[in-house]
Amino acid sequence: MCEPFIRNHQYNVIRKQAEEVVRAYQAISDPKVLESVRYGAQEKVLELFPNVTEDCSKLLTPIIDLQTVEAARRYVAELEPYLVEFPSISVKQIQKLFPKNKKLKLPDLSQIDYRYVSYLSWSDLSTNKMYIVYDAGGQFVGIEGRYTIANKKSYCFVCNKFEKLALFSAVSKKRHANLPDYYKSVGNYICMNGHDCNRNITDVTALEKFIASVVH
Template sequence: MCEPFIRNHQYNVIKNQADSVLRALRSVGDPKILESVRFTAQSKVTEMFPDILDNRRTMLETVSELKTAEDFLKYKQSLEPYLAEFPRITEQQIRKLFPKNKKLKLPDLAQTDFRQISYLSWTDVSTNKMFIVYHTGEQFVGVEGRFTATNKKSYCFVCNRYEELALFSAITKKRPANASSDYYKSVGNYLCMNGSDCNKNITDVSTLERFINSVLG
């Protein structure tokens, strides 16, 4: 039985590094440069799993041995049994994360591939609201905010890829000492309109975690 250990954002890193090896094979003629690309790819993949020293490490290291598109496909397929799912969440759990929203629109959990997400997000166009659910490793947390479509492409603050963006802004729960009763502060940033695209691109969850912490305190 395979023990899942590769999170979605880590899998994206692995795919990117495998792709870099294939691109180098197609475009680089200098053996030294090609070897450097292979070494870099292997290093970036294995450094994400410093505690794994068994046959799984050997499996990961073969990213540097890819030679063809078929090798790339087989490599990805060999990793799929080890993909760790985003923790399963129920509609009831989601509702508890947003208790003030009595008419909460829920995501389609049945159509969600939990192996391919680092966070759960969805929008309610009727209210211009966007919702983000993340698992900290200990618990689920939810952030609700307004979104404004930009109708243009730029770099998402979560995945750092060039995609169609929305401005997402949420009222932070942090309050300075002696703040007045009507005090509020909004925290905002630009992220992918399409959460599925963002999850396919994300390679580091730290920026998302910092944003969530800035909202929730």
């Protein structure tokens, strides 16, 4: 029996690699090149889970034989029961992450499918603020900052996809020993639509690095 072991960003990698295999079957006539793409995709997927059981590994290996779009859809759909959900979080828990904000506006948590969430984000148009909530090793962390909508699409620092972005700027909690009143602003361009970003993200390293630069 295999317990849930696939995080959202890993699931996105699997889905994209499955699409690559299908495209290869449809476009490549050279058997050696096709084989390279197929086994390369399988290797990239298996490398995501170096410590999984043999039973879990067997769920992933069929990616090598996906020849049609429908087969790829069935493959990724069959992996959905093994998705690790973003930990359930309550309104009170979120409010505690932002104690200074007494009029905090929250998204409708009941409408979120936590299977497809690497991080929570939402914006408040009335205050021009954006909020991020992340599960850092079993402990929720929250970041509040100002955002400015970018005039054109570019690449999000979190998901590295070409999307509509906003410059998100948060004040770092780090304090200089000799300058206790010095406040450093940390900013980066992030997707305005958190749902799209969560569907695109394939690596949480950049997000975790940004969060660390603000909260530690």
